[in-house]
Amino acid sequence: xxxxxxxxxxxxxxxxxxxxxxxxxxxxxxxxxxxxxxxxxxxxxxxxxxxxxxxxxxxxxxxxxxxxxxxxxxxxxxxxxxxxxxxxxxxxxxxxxxxxxxxxxxxxxxxxxxxxxxxxxxxxxxxxxxxxxxxx
Amino acid sequence: xxxxxxxxxxxxxxxxxxxxxxxxxxxxxxxxxxxxxxxxxxxxxxxxxxxxxxxxxxxxxxxxxxxxxxxxxxxxxxxxxxxxxxxxxxxxxxxxxxxxxxxxxxxxxxxxxxxxxxxxxxxxxxxxxxxxxxxxxxxxxxxxxxxxxxxxxxxxxxxxxxxxxxxxxxxxxxxxxxxxxxxxxxxxxxxxxxxxxxxxxx
Amino acid sequence: xxxxxxxxxxxxxxxxxxxxxxxxxxxxxxxxxxxxxxxxxxxxxxxxxxxxxxxxxxxxxxxxxxxxxxxxxxxxxxxxxxxxxxxxxxxxxxxxxxxxxxxxxxxxxxxxxxxxxxxxxxxxxxxxxxxxxxxxxxxxxxxxxxxxxxxxxxxxxxxxxxxxxxxxxxxxxxxxxxxxxxxxxxxxxxxxxxxxxxxxxxxxxxxxxxxxxxxxxxxxxxxxxxxxxxxxxxxxxxxxxxxxxxxxxxxxxxxxxxxxxxxxxxxxxxxxxxxxxxxxxxxxxxxxxxxxxxxxxxxxxxxxxxxxxxxxxxxxxxxxxxxxxxxxxxxxxxxxxxxxxxxxxxxxxxxxxxxxxxxxxxxxxxxxxxxxxxxxxxxxxxxxxxxxxxxxxxxxxxxxxxxxxxxxxxxxxxxxxxxxxxxxxxxxxxxxxxxxxxxxxxxxxxxxxxxxxxxxxxxxxxxxxxxxxxxxxxxxxxxxxxxxxxxxxxxxxxxxxxxxxxxxxxxxxxxxxxxxxxxxxxxxxxxxxxxxxxxxxxxxxxxxxxxxxxxxxxxxxxxxxxxxxxxxxxxxxxxxxxxxxxxxxxxxxxxxxxxxxxxxxxxxxxxxxxxxxxxxxxxxxxxxxxxx
Numbered sequence: 001x002x003x004x005x006x007x008x009x010x011x012x013x014x015x016x017x018x019x020x021x022x023x024x025x026x027x028x029x030x031x032x033x034x035x036x037x038x039x040x041x042x043x044x045x046x047x048x049x050x051x052x053x054x055x056x057x058x059x060x061x062x063x064x065x066x067x068x069x070x071x072x073x074x075x076x077x078x079x080x081x082x083x084x085x086x087x088x089x090x091x092x093x094x095x096x097x098x099x100x101x102x103x104x105x106x107x108x109x110x111x112x113x114x115x116x117x118x119x120x121x122x123x124x125x126x127x128x129x130x131x132x133x134x135x136x
Numbered sequence: 137x138x139x140x141x142x143x144x145x146x147x148x149x150x151x152x153x154x155x156x157x158x159x160x161x162x163x164x165x166x167x168x169x170x171x172x173x174x175x176x177x178x179x180x181x182x183x184x185x186x187x188x189x190x191x192x193x194x195x196x197x198x199x200x201x202x203x204x205x206x207x208x209x210x211x212x213x214x215x216x217x218x219x220x221x222x223x224x225x226x227x228x229x230x231x232x233x234x235x236x237x238x239x240x241x242x243x244x245x246x247x248x249x250x251x252x253x254x255x256x257x258x259x260x261x262x263x264x265x266x267x268x269x270x271x272x273x274x275x276x277x278x279x280x281x282x283x284x285x286x287x288x289x290x291x292x293x294x295x296x297x298x299x300x301x302x303x304x305x306x307x308x309x310x311x312x313x314x315x316x317x318x319x320x321x322x323x324x325x326x327x328x329x330x331x332x333x334x335x336x337x338x
Numbered sequence: 339x340x341x342x343x344x345x346x347x348x349x350x351x352x353x354x355x356x357x358x359x360x361x362x363x364x365x366x367x368x369x370x371x372x373x374x375x376x377x378x379x380x381x382x383x384x385x386x387x388x389x390x391x392x393x394x395x396x397x398x399x400x401x402x403x404x405x406x407x408x409x410x411x412x413x414x415x416x417x418x419x420x421x422x423x424x425x426x427x428x429x430x431x432x433x434x435x436x437x438x439x440x441x442x443x444x445x446x447x448x449x450x451x452x453x454x455x456x457x458x459x460x461x462x463x464x465x466x467x468x469x470x471x472x473x474x475x476x477x478x479x480x481x482x483x484x485x486x487x488x489x490x491x492x493x494x495x496x497x498x499x500x501x502x503x504x505x506x507x508x509x510x511x512x513x514x515x516x517x518x519x520x521x522x523x524x525x526x527x528x529x530x531x532x533x534x535x536x537x538x539x540x541x542x543x544x545x546x547x548x549x550x551x552x553x554x555x556x557x558x559x560x561x562x563x564x565x566x567x568x569x570x571x572x573x574x575x576x577x578x579x580x581x582x583x584x585x586x587x588x589x590x591x592x593x594x595x596x597x598x599x600x601x602x603x604x605x606x607x608x609x610x611x612x613x614x615x616x617x618x619x620x621x622x623x624x625x626x627x628x629x630x631x632x633x634x635x636x637x638x639x640x641x642x643x644x645x646x647x648x649x650x651x652x653x654x655x656x657x658x659x660x661x662x663x664x665x666x667x668x669x670x671x672x673x674x675x676x677x678x679x680x681x682x683x684x685x686x687x688x689x690x691x692x693x694x695x696x697x698x699x700x701x702x703x704x705x706x707x708x709x710x711x712x713x714x715x716x717x718x719x720x721x722x723x724x725x726x727x728x729x730x731x732x733x734x735x736x737x738x739x740x741x742x743x744x745x746x747x748x749x750x751x752x753x754x755x756x757x758x759x760x761x762x763x764x765x766x767x768x769x770x771x772x773x774x775x776x777x778x779x780x781x782x783x784x785x786x787x788x789x790x791x792x793x794x795x796x797x798x799x800x801x802x803x804x805x806x807x808x809x810x811x812x813x814x815x816x817x818x819x820x821x822x823x824x825x826x827x828x829x830x831x832x833x834x835x836x837x838x839x840x841x842x843x844x845x846x847x848x849x850x851x852x853x854x855x856x857x858x859x860x861x862x863x864x865x866x867x868x869x870x871x872x873x874x875x876x877x878x879x880x881x882x883x884x885x886x887x888x889x890x891x892x893x894x895x896x897x898x899x900x901x902x903x904x905x906x907x908x909x910x911x912x913x914x915x916x917x918x919x920x921x922x923x924x925x926x927x928x929x930x931x932x933x934x935x936x937x938x939x940x941x942x943x944x945x946x947x948x949x950x951x952x953x954x955x956x957x958x959x960x961x962x963x964x965x966x
Contacts, residue, residue: 022683024665025648029607040295052665053278054301055268058294063285063667063824065649066607069295082569083727083764083800086814169828179672180826182867196866201672216866220829223863227832251856252836263825282667282825285650287835289825 008034010042019049024060028067037068140208149204156184156199159212166212167221167241170264171200172311175273181264185220187211196220218245226250228262235260235314261316263289267308275307280324291316293324350627352635354513357504357628364505371431373452374409375399378426378493380417380579381572381611382733387441388425394444395427402448413502416580416615418493419734420480423463428493433475436461466730466752480731483750485712485738487720488696492580497615500622503583509628511702512590516636524595525551528698531706532718537563537654537691538766538795539871540717540784543698549678550686551596558598559682560589561689563659564605564612567651568767569818571798573722574692576734578605578612581696582619586642588695590633591702593640596688601640604659606647616644651822655870656689657681658824669826670870691796693722713739717783721794725751727801728760737782744778747801754803762802762886766795768815769875771882772808791882793875807904808887809894813841815879819872830873833864837880844891846907847898854884854891903965906950910966913954915940917962924954924963 013030017023027046031038038061047057061067137148142159149158154177159166170181179198186199189209196216211217225242230252232238242248265282268291272278279302283292293299302325309318351357377383377392392412399408418426423437429451436447439461450456462471463478475481495502503509515524529544550558562585566574578585589601605613620642623629631639645663652658653668660682662668681687690698697719701709713719717739723746726732730752737746747753747760754760762772765782771792773780780786784794802811816838825831840857843849861877868874884891893899900908913924913933918940925933925941932948935941940962943954955963 022663022665025645025662029646029648043294050665053272054294054299055278055281056272056666059281059283059667060665062283063650067648083767083798083814086569178826179869181828182869183828185867198672198869203674216862219859220863220867223860224828224832224867227836228828231832253839262828263831265826284825285667286823286825287820287831289831 010034010045014045014049017049019051021050021052024050024052024057025064028057028061032067035071037071040069138204138206140204140206140210142210143212151204153204154200155186155197155202155204155208155210158204159186159199159210164212166199167244168200169241169262169313170266172266172270174311175266175269177201178265178269181224181262183221183224185217187214187217221245222247227252230254231256232259232262232314232316234258235262235316237314238262259316260314260319261291262314263291264313265291266311266313267291267317270307270311275303275305277301277303277305279303280308291320296323298323298325350625352627354517354634357509357513357634361504361507361510364501368409368505372409373407374413374430375447375452376413376415376428376430376493378416378418378424378428379414380421380424380576382417382421383424383426386424388439390441391425391427391439391444394441395447398444398448399452402453408452413496415495416492416497417576417734419484419489419576419736420478420731421733422731423733427461428475432473434473435463435475435478437463480733480735480750480752483741483745484736485720486736487700487712488577488584488693488722489580489734489736490700491584492576495581497580497582498618500583500619500626503581503619507703508583508699509587509623511699511704512587512594512628513634515591515702516594516634516638521551521595521597524591524702527706528595528701531701531709532713532716533694533697533701533709534717534784535691536693536697536721536796538769538793540794543690543694546678546690547592547596547688549676550598550681550688553597553679553686555597557600557683557685558596559685559687560592560596560598560601561659561663561682561687562589562601562603562695563654563656563689563691564603564609565647565651565654565659566606566609566692566796567654567822568769568796568798570724570726570800571767571796572724573734573797575609575612577692577696577722578609579615582612582616583623584696584699585616585692586619586623586629588690588698589642590629590640591698592688592690592695594638596686598688599639599641601642602645602663602682603642604645604647604653604663607649608647613644613646620644650824651818652824652870652872655872658870659689660687667824669824670872672869693797714781714783716785721782721797723797723799725799725801727764728754728803728806729801730755739783740781742778743773743780743782746782746799748778751801754801757803760801761804761806762808762811762883764792764800764802764811765798766793766875766878767798768819769793769871769878770795770798771878772802772811772886774886776886791885792878805902805904807845807900807902808883808890809841809845809900810902810904812879812883813838813845816841816876819876823872827867827869827873829864829867830869830876833860833868834873834876837861837864837877841880844894845900845905847894847905849895851892851895853895854888857884909950910945911943911948911950911952911954912964912966913941913943914962914964915942917960919960919962921959923957923959927953927957929953 017026028038031042043057047054061069139148142164147158147162156166167183169183170178177200179201182198184199185196187194187196222245225245225247228238229242229250233254268280271280280291280293283290304325375395377388379388392414395412425439427436427439446458450458457473459471462473464471472478491506495506525544525547533543534540535543564574564578593601630641647653650668653662655670656677658668658670663682677687679686710718720736720738722736725735729747735750759775762774764772773790773792777790780790787794820834820838823830823834861881864877865874890901893901898908903909920935920938920941930947930949932944933941
């Protein structure tokens with residue numbers, strides 16, 4: 001689970017890496033992991049540190065799937081849409097729920113709920129899990 | 137000097153020239169959209185592709201970036217080359233229906249209509265990236281970039297809101313092959329201090 | 339002196355002799371004939387609860403006291419490959435193979451097998467045709483047909499312990515190369531082995547190295563492509579999780595060969611366990627002096643850094659990967675210049691796939707001639723495949739190049755459930771193509787696959803049956819590539835979505851035969867015009883399915899029929915009144931309230947409300963919901 005902004009010192013994160021453009025993605029990854037998103041303030045700090053122009057950092061932050069410029073929800077559910085899972089109906093599961101191949105094809109269809117792998121998942125089972133999370 | 141053939145004709149190129157440089161030296165026309173002398177070639181629009189043949193092998197390369205080499209057999213107007221150009225232009229007609237420049241270029245290759253659905257009738261931006269590269273390499277302001285990825289890609293300033301990095305020099309409008317940049321200039325730079333006139337292509 | 343883990347923690351090896359001395363001591367410290375328990379901790383088995391099995395076995399062993407003869411500690415390993423049968427437990431030295439083990443089985447395994455040497459019959463693999471119970475790994479058809487070179491150590495060693503890797507032979511090849519060979523001799527060995535890249539393109543590895551090596555001096559780099567983005571592929575993940583030192587060693591050899599002092603491993607972020615094991619491997623190798631300055635006293639310095647992917651399939655493309663390591667967007671760049679001349683940070687660079695690097699370690703250890711003795715004339719060695727889909731034995735396999743497709747799917751794979759043949763086998767991921775049953779005798783090697791309209795790719799092998807729709811498969815792959823396109827070049831950014839749109843129309847029963855003919859022309863333009871292989875191979879799925887399954891396409895557009903019963907607009911769901919018990923499970927699951935009926939009486943689906951989501955079929959325990 002991500003800590004709140006109060007717990008993490010963003011300067012500490014920035015100081016982990018040398019101030020060079022090649023560390024842009026490392027920094028964005030660590031910030032994303034710590035705060036669950038990348039704020040505009042954070043992006044500015046990263047640009048100041050690495051020397052990367054803001055437009056280029058913005059291009060990078062919007063190019064890659066794993067970065068979010070807006071805060072994400074608390075519970076993360078990933079449904080594997082890889083081919084093996086697709087053939088076993090995961091597309092329908094994802095559609096019914098509302099991601100990329102997780103590499104665990106023998107368990108198709110696979111869903112990952114808050115980091116825990118759930119093999120051979122079905123829509124009804126997953127719906128129940130979602131409801132439980134919603135009640136918590 | 138390097139010796140090669142273009143469309144069956146023997147030509148000479150200096151080391152460091154691209155195939156596009158060489159062709160233009162000999163007055164051979166090759167269409168381009170993402171190429172501009174002021175910035176580094178990008179190889180993105182693929183309209184400038186030419187066919188390289190070697191025995192039974194044939195492949196298409198972007199002439200704006202491919203270096204002239206000794207002994208190359210180059211074709212600028214073959215069926216394979218024109219097939220690529222026609223499909224790109226037909227797709228552009230549906231993607232950027234508001235651009236007269238695209239319509240004109242497409243007509244040159246016999247493409248007057250498009251079978252593809254038009255989702256944004258006002259769109260003129262072809263995503264050639266010339267504006268981005270000019271702003272970075274010529275002006276050094278780095279005010280704009282590509283935003284997003286794939287079919288959703290667009291050009292804009294950070295957070296798609298006007299910012300201070302833009303110095304309103306208008307270079308992006310000058311290099312833009314269509315009217316797209318002049319139309320969206322206000323989105324990049326809050327209040328335009330100079331009235332920008334759309335560049336006229338000769 | 340017997341070497342223990344504690345000893346290796348304080349050692350720093352200064353020569354090949356010291357390495358081999360340590361290896362000898364480590365081997366002497368473990369009696370291979372002693373009983374020992376191995377539990378698979380590959381991601382698949384972990385998801386199926388193997389960690390709980392390990393805990394239960396530990397407890398059972400502790401409870402059994404000291405009167406049993408077994409090597410202390412349970413060895414947890416990487417993926418054994420037989421993923422569909424996990425959790426897997428292997429008992430050495432006999433290699434007794436227990437499948438689908440639950441924590442509740444631990445007691446019995448310890449008492450019966452460890453203590454008394456007897457089998458727990460219900461945990462044994464049962465031959466699907468003869469019904470015979472098979473006791474050991476080697477006799478199981480899934481394993482019997484394989485040739486494990488890259489995967490040799492996976493499942494035998496604890497991937498987090500360098501001592502295990504050393505016992506298995508790790509770094510023998512690198513030590514030989516650094517101590518007894520010149521860089522150009524190393525390149526020659528790789529050329530002579532015939533190794534071709536395992537990432538998909540199959541370019542001769544040694545020749546690629548030569549192109550970078552010819553630049554005299556200056557900064558150079560080697561890179562490992564561990565981005566493994568093909569849906570359905572997990573070969574590289576398993577190697578990194580199960581035997582990371584194989585990759586580290588390979589890169590040391592490659593760095594030495596071309597003159598690079600730094601290597602980068604680019605791993606997709608979705609592989610946290612692989613990253614963790616790789617980091618541990620680097621740490622341990624460094625501590626022993628197998629990485630870093632003056633490796634084994636050779637004077638060669640080499641270090642490896644890890645970059646994590648940020649969620650972009652296109653970064654599996656060579657030049658896009660390098661841009662990403664540079665901190666930029668993952669947009670490929672035109673070649674020439676080739677990375678061997680101007681690659682990472684503008685320096686001569688060699689990028690190879692995980693499996694390629696692992697093969698390099700083996701080649702320098704056992705020799706180029708040994709490797710060239712495996713496989714076929716133009717495709718030497720073996721290939722790891724992730725065999726998935728409609729096949730009985732889903733898992734990871736390694737086979738010699740040239741093996742027949744039928745042997746992989748029907749013998750090793752155990753055949754297609756409920757059928758005596760497959761409809762199609764897809765290889766090469768989204769860039770590849772489908773091979774029909776008519777091609778069952780096809781030798782699986784680089785050139786044969788290309789001639790048949792597909793490609794080797796990185797190793798994903800997806801088996802399909804009559805319930806899979808080839809139009810849907812092509813549409814799926816195009817949808818994937820549309821999502822992942824970087825958007826730089828026009829043929830791909832504009833063309834792939836339009837190809838997908840066309841497939842979508844076909845799947846709805848719309849379109850004409852003329853559309854199919856036009857598709858060939860458009861596909862040709864996208865193939866020939868695209869900047870990189872993502873766009874360049876995007877049309878392959880359509881072209882290969884059209885080549886072998888044109889009648890299926892025509893059924894969709896001319897008869898408005900999806901023979902496989904998949905395409906939503908062309909199918910209807912209905913309830914078989916004979917099978918329906920009226921339990922109302924489906925009615926409760928239906929998001930549209932489209933199912934009605936009296937309690938305990940057969941129900942029916944209102945077609946006008948049905949959105950074909952399939953939830954009714956999933957909830958029915960009686961198989962009463964049917965698709966037409």
